[in-house]
Every structure is written in structure tokens, then in C-alpha cells.
Amino acid sequence: MSPLRTPNRFLLIGGRGWIASHLDTLLTASHKNVLSTTVRMEDRPAMEAVFDNFNPTRVICCAGFTGRPNVDQCEEKKQETAMCNVTGLLMLAHLCWERGVHLSVMATGCIYTSTYTPDRTQLLSRPFTEDDPANFNGSFYSRTKAHVEEIMRHTYPDVLILRVRMPISDDLHPRSFVTKITKYEHVVNIPNSNSILHDLLPVAIAMSEQEEVGVYNFTNPGAISHNEVLSLYQQIVDPAYSWKNFTLEEQAKVIKADRSNCELDCTKLMALVKEYQGMGVDVEVPEIHEAYRRCFGSGGWCDVKP
Numbered sequence: 001m002s003p004l005r006t007p008n009r010f011l012l013i014g015g016r017g018w019i020a021s022h023l024d025t026l027l028t029a030s031h032k033n034v035l036s037t038t039v040r041m042e043d044r045p046a047m048e049a050v051f052d053n054f055n056p057t058r059v060i061c062c063a064g065f066t067g068r069p070n071v072d073q074c075e076e077k078k079q080e081t082a083m084c085n086v087t088g089l090l091m092l093a094h095l096c097w098e099r100g101v102h103l104s105v106m107a108t109g110c111i112y113t114s115t116y117t118p119d120r121t122q123l124l125s126r127p128f129t130e131d132d133p134a135n136f137n138g139s140f141y142s143r144t145k146a147h148v149e150e151i152m153r154h155t156y157p158d159v160l161i162l163r164v165r166m167p168i169s170d171d172l173h174p175r176s177f178v179t180k181i182t183k184y185e186h187v188v189n190i191p192n193s194n195s196i197l198h199d200l201l202p203v204a205i206a207m208s209e210q211e212e213v214g215v216y217n218f219t220n221p222g223a224i225s226h227n228e229v230l231s232l233y234q235q236i237v238d239p240a241y242s243w244k245n246f247t248l249e250e251q252a253k254v255i256k257a258d259r260s261n262c263e264l265d266c267t268k269l270m271a272l273v274k275e276y277q278g279m280g281v282d283v284e285v286p287e288i289h290e291a292y293r294r295c296f297g298s299g300g301w302c303d304v305k306p
């Protein structure tokens with residue numbers, strides 16, 4: 001493991017986005033030198049100017065064309081989706097490679113589809129490891145992410161790729177998984193890997209500082225179903241909340257792109273977290289049910305609901 005070179009200068013790409021803003025807050029709170037930029041990744045001269053002026057030692061890419069209100073938009077905006085998620089990201093990776101600057105990418109685990117029992121309450125397939133080939137083709141968004149990851153890992157092996165899934169923050173941000181599903185009229189019920197940002201973003205910062213490379217499944221360990229999440233939400237945050245389920249088949253009638261449902265194996269990540277803890281780094285990534293309990297019990301949620 002490389003020794004820490006301090007002080008680092010962190011450049012956040014996609015700086016107005018949700019995950020970037022959480023990272024910015026964390027980095028600023030720990031007195032790190034951070035710049036969030038909204039410059040487009042594919043605008044090479046403008047990005048070079050940002051690099052020239054700020055001279056980053058670490059770049060964390062939180063940019064992505066994710067679609068509004070959701071990934072269905074990527075089916076209609078294929079060129080914009082590919083320009084950002086593939087062309088732009090590769091241009092950024094190339095710039096970092098040319099300048100010898102470590103790059104971390106907030107990627108996605110929505111490139112897999114697990115096998116479930118017919119009632120979708122239990123997983124039948126084993127969790128996917130970092131080396132399993134992508135097997136989900138249901139949405140253009142996921143296809144761009146799977147293809148670019150494949151190119152990146154073979155072309156720029158020094159890049160760190162963090163596969164986030166269904167991220168949750170301890171607030172009611174519209175991009176948070178819990179906020180999304182509590183606003184839906186009907187919710188499917190199927191176990192998935194989820195990423196609690198409060199637990200994982202400090203790990204992302206430590207990984208960037210340590211210049212880790214390669215692909216990591218970046219979720220809390222275990223899988224949790226929508227109904228389990230919503231039951232915990234009801235118990236801890238809002239006793240008046242109730243929800244209605246529908247099936248994946250019924251969901252398919254109201255969305256344009258299919259959605260990935262899967263469990264990721266985070267053995268590799270957890271080994272690193274243990275190593276960091278041994279080094280005195282203050283990080284912890286609890287099992288997903290426990291992580292939700294802590295997240296819902298934290299100040300952010302209690303401020304939101306009576």
C-alpha cells in the first residue's frame with residue numbers, strides 16, 4: 001500500500017450532482033482541498049484548463065447522464081447518454097492517464113441481473129463478483145455503463161471503479177433510493193444490493209487517497225428487499241407511511257427501460273475496509289439491514305419526519 005501523500009487536492013467531476021455534493025461536504029468537513037467542477041468531460045480544452053489551474057492530485061468522477069426523472073430518458077437520449085457515460089468518461093480517464101493523476105469513478109452495479117425464485121422473494125444465483133461479465137442488457141443506461149467499464153478496466157488499469165447500487169443518503173434527496181420508492185404509487189418487492197452513502201463515501205475518499213485501482217463492488221454487504229426497506233422506514237421514520245406492491249410484470253407496463261435487480265459480492269471491499277480499520281482509518285460498512293437501521297435512526301431522517 002502506498003504511503004499517503006498529503007495534502008491532496010481533490011477534483012470532483014459532475015460537481016453539481018447528488019453524490020458529488022455529498023463528497024464535497026465530507027471532504028470540506030475534513031479540511032481537504034477540494035474543487036467541484038461542472039465542466040463537461042468531453043470538453044477537453046476546458047477540462048485541461050481546470051487541471052492546469054487546480055493541479056489535482058486526485059480526481060473523483062461523479063458525472064453521469066442518468067436521465068430525468070429516471071433512466072427511461074436515456075432510451076430517448078442515446079447520443080447524450082453515450083457522450084457523457086462513454087466518450088466523456090474515456091476522455092477524462094485519458095487526461096488523468098496523461099498527467100499521472102489518480103482517477104476514481106462512481107460507476108454502477110446495475111450491469112447485472114440475478115436469478116430469483118418465481119415469487120422474487122429469494123435469490124437463487126450467487127452474488128456477482130467484480131470478475132463476472134455484465135449480464136444485464138435491459139436499459140441503454142446500463143449498457144453504456146457496462147461497456148465503458150469493460151473498456152476502462154483493460155485500457156486504464158490504474159483507474160478505481162466503484163460500483164454503486166441504489167444509493168441512499170440520510171436525507172430526502174430525490175435521487176436517494178428511499179425517496180424514490182416512497183413516492184411511487186406502487187413498488188416492486190425484490191432483494192437487491194444497496195449502497196448507504198453515509199457508510200461508503202468515507203471509504204471512497206480513503207481509497208482515492210490510497211490510490212487503489214481496479215473494480216470494487218461498492219455496496220453494503222447482503223441484500224434487502226423493497227418491503228424490508230419500507231418496513232424499516234415505517235418503523236423508524238414515519239409510522240403513518242404505507243405502500244402498495246405490484247409485480248415486475250406490472251411494473252414493466254409503466255417503464256420504458258427494464259431495471260436491474262441483483263446482489264453484488266462485496267468480499268473484496270470488506271477486506272479492504274478491514275485493512276483500513278487496522279490502519280486506524282475511521283470507516284465502517286455494516287450489513288445492509290443494520291446499515292438501514294442506523295441510517296433511518298440518524299439525525300437527518302429524524303429531522304424530516306415527526
Ligand SMILES: NC(=O)c1ccc[n+]([C@@H]2O[C@H](COP(=O)([O-])OP(=O)(O)OC[C@H]3O[C@@H](n4cnc5c(N)ncnc54)[C@H](OP(=O)(O)O)[C@@H]3O)[C@@H](O)[C@H]2O)c1
Nearest residue numbers: 014016017018019040041062063064084088106107108164
Ligand atoms: N443515483 C443513483 O441511483 C446511482 C446509482 C448507481 C450509480 N450512479 C452513478 O453515480 C454517478 C453520480 O450519480 P448521481 O446520483 O450523483 O447523479 P446526478 O445527481 O445526476 O449527477 C450527475 C452529474 O453529472 C453531470 N454531468 C452530466 N453530463 C456530464 C458531462 N458530460 N460532463 C460532466 N458532467 C456531466 C450532471 O450535470 P448537469 O445536471 O449539469 O447535466 C450532474 O450534475 C453517476 O455516474 C451515476 O450513473 C448513480
